[in-house]
Amino acid sequence: MLDKLIIRSTLRVPFTAGPAGDGAAVARQMDAVLLRAGFTASRALLEHVSGLEPGAAMDRAVTVVGAVRELVGDHVEHNAYFRDFPDGVPDTVEFWVDCLRAVVAPGGVDLLPVYGTYQHGYPELVAAHDELIASAKDRVTVVHLGGSLDDEVRALYLELAGSTTPLGEAGLAALAELAPLCLDAGQPEAIPVREHRAVINAVRLTWGRAPLAVDTPTDVLRLACQASGGDVTLRTTTRFRQFRRPERRILLAALDEVVASGPGKLGDIAAYARRWQRLGERLHPHEYADFPHAQDVFAVARGEKTVRSLAGRIEVAFGSGDIARAVELLSGSPGMLLRQLDRVLRSCSPDEAVHVLERLHGVIDRVSGRVLCSVREHLGNRTRTDAVRVFASRARRAWVTADERPPLDADVVERVLAALDAELARRIPVRERVVVDPAVLTVALPLSGKASEDGFGVMPRGSTAPVDGELLRLFTHWRQRAERTDYDLSVLLLDKDFRRAGFVSWTNHHSDGAYYSGDVTSAENGASEFIDVPLAQVSAAYIVPQVNVYAGEGFDAVAESMFGYMTRELAQKGMPFEASTVRTRSAMRGSGRVAVPLVFARGDDGTWSARWAHLYLPGTSWANQVENNGRSTSLLVRGVMRRDYLTVAHLLGLSGAYTLHEAGTRYDGPVTFVGIDRPDGLPEGSEVITLDRLNALIPE
Template structure:
């Protein structure tokens, strides 16, 4: 429980007591400072007890892991960023090294564990953390480099993370509130939070949760899983509203994808459990639609449920399964498409009114197909708009505000992969049409927000900086890391320092090669060059060398001195490629960046206190594009993309055009997607608050940090503001 509080909420929990001695306080705060942590209220140590020391070692380990300091980083070139060899000369020496070993030309030299003989005249092994010829790790070179790095001094710069002290008797209330913010979120939460979610549910019990507020379908699946494992079938029956809830529950029970984007495994069911499931399906709305949408999954689960044996008891379910097997299902979607191709506008609008969410997704197409019926379409949409989720209305609002001007449309799927589509498939709507539908959406948003807790007589301050942060609506596949904000958000950065990119991976069962790269683009996203294992240096950028195996855990770095870049370079796109071996998700793997003052070979290559952001790489895809550096605006754009492609042998040269297109579109998200500033203003206006210009005068504050609602308070934002 204390680990969750520290890792997720930056809360350090201590027992109450008579206070720490001056020596204890000095040692403790110094230990934190070495890792880049400091206490927001160090005076509280005067009220803390010594019992905290029982958890001390574990909590220090958690803090190290949070910033990536729990593993060892050994680059290929030990002198990085100094003494990085010339590409052509180094490549020639490697080729000569291969030939010399193959032809047994080397009569003297050090023989490595992998059998390679390295003559001193070819390479000085004291300069390398891995075999310089094969670029494979060897234990002896790895340990020698590790020992040498331990004696190096630390960087003079520190990137601080503030920790807040709370006392043990406050912990439960804080974590119960956190549990509720996770469960009551109106959108997806990160998959990496699921373990915490289950732990907290088991600790606090089901009675601490209001099932009516668990509205997001995938989150509900985890609660259903808990109830199923407790055999609380009556409670499950009350929570299951449709057949898809059942599928998601099975996905949660078997640790498969609750978004149903991947194949679901099904548990073995007892006779009693089969009857419970069939009873849920019998009372489910939209059974035929659910069966058709996930036909393959239902055909498979039908073999477990044996619905024909219970046809008398559950006739509707048995009939639906029979229709599914014989292809006789008529779906809502097929009827929608048929009506769109007809002239029956009235029937189409009545039909779409049965599913407001589908109406919202189709309203543009309906307006385009039937421009003479704009008033009729908008009026029908207005009748159901308050039945839509607020998050969907916010997305639609920005969609219609920008769709006529956009050349591309961006779609992020349930797996976190992104697609950029040409927008010419959607003909422009005229100003009358867009104006009418936007007005209807605005009215719907107002009606949704006004039902929230009133802020009448309260004063609200909103930081304009929130215009640079998107609302974090798609968190399902978001990378777990120090900085968690909406995709496309712009984070301020210190461009006077050296930005040091890093990636770490430890292979699991097979040789694995990841490659850290960075591509350069001009203002129009035209490719200007790159730095990677194929090109170790460019003006202002240098690579630490390519390591092609990771039995001990491998690391690669790239230093970027922004003031030394070519004046033409306006964007940088760091990337991590899977060249061979394990997928990101199948091994220990993370990346991030540091802010370095002393970027020299005599300073620690990885210094935990300089880490700005560390994030896990566990998505699916051929390569990851975690962020973009916008040089003119001095900002980091959080892209968090995992891009599909060929399974192996990926590199920056083969993806430079695709990366440019993806990153250029995500960089526009603060203009094309809901932003945090607008969300804050909507809540302030429709909940009756008074806006003030000074945060000290406000009862409720919105900002980047130290506010009532912060840009990275993802779960709180999704549960209380959406």
């Protein structure tokens, strides 16, 4: 449903031209329900719903409430294994002894029905808990009134299509849903990300339209993958469908034009030769004599023609120690030069480094802003040594290895960083009256949607957010698709030197003040697990939540999976899951078997903060447990916590002066507001850049 997509993506409710009437009572009820979920309607939204006929107002209210409840994970029933959790959680040994007694007692039952299965229904859980006591620290997020549905669809489409950074899975799915509706509408001035082009062009292909912004053979390959329902990122292979003859002509024409404009682009074919061969079996290029350059592509893929790629020639230069030649070749592809800059600087002498810097200044204006930011973040961490190096794939799968690279010369790095900052500052558009919520300054720039997840209050990898509350409650929920699936929420506790100080899991219900809600081993109708961490009682320096796939379907195969955390005051009581206390809810869709969503760290002043990781360790195919993967997890945490990420504060600092926003402040004219969420009452005509669209800050 488009309305829900818009609300979940933007927290804006499309204006509906329903029959007029008195919907004031419905509007008040809607706002009351929203408040229980931690949201509130803006004044404009309340006035809009109030002006509708009661039936139409109720339809609108149901849509709004349903959408925001899904955002925070309140659309499912979060049962807990131990009915009275957080009270009544038995000691681990005591609990297992009780389970075993049930097995060996006369007439005893099998262990499996006793262990891991809810022994009470959700209504019993509700009856066992007191009502939540409201707190001034509970989250209240404003839901705003938007424009018409058509206007909101076009605006979201243009934002997604024109994003300067790659979208995550949810963003790509939304773009694919919106693209057919905007086929004849205005397109973005540029579509910088190739995956986005492929999604849009697959829709155009279906309607017999020529593709947009195709300038490499790989663009056509991505388009064919997307049109076949495959992986547009090319991370996994695609089974190509049968293409209709008009579609084959469109694809081959695009391919022919690309290669005709630059025969050297045939060097890209070898990287995906097998896929090109399979695509050729579907396109029948030999039947199209009028596309000779397209036929060359498949000849290279079959090995009938040999074309050395630019990357191959660069490797030959590095292998022979000819750094000057390598730099010369890299200069012909400025983005590649920037991405290889660390390697170049490690390989060259001080005199050669001067030459490299000269080349850098000559090509830097032809490199995308996202690459400039990525390289700036990377080199900012290369003047010091560390014991570990963390790698992350596009699927957020992480692995850790020893970092054996020598640090780069600090003076050279300083000169490179100054050049990068100067170029970024030159490109940042001038904005009048920039007002910034202080909470957004420590958010890492979203350089890729692959470094984040879909959800609510989710920040890019490396972002830091304060944790305010006496009790930290972690939760996970999953629902299996086809086979019995057992996920285990666990916590690894680390000291200040990243050594294990304890853990909480299904094998250890209590540790260092933290305690576990009980193990659920199957999720046909959905299952939830919780861990409570009273922050004042924990002596560890780092709290590392993880979700382990013990058995069954992985995170990218289950029907639904999520992780999140709540914060409360100890006296608030309430149900195990209370939507108004949810600070974040993140999907889990990575390819590993051990999810590490974020890390909680204690500061020197005793306050706690969360740093997002969005990483998945490979784990094992079965029986992953926190006590067995502690070393790899602690090394991963060390790498994430010791890395300096490029933040919103840095980019805003390059853009010029800005004013810090204070809650309740009213402005006498339009402003550019940058923050986590949009406050109510901004003047008409204001530009708003919130958490969901921080990539708008990254210059092209």
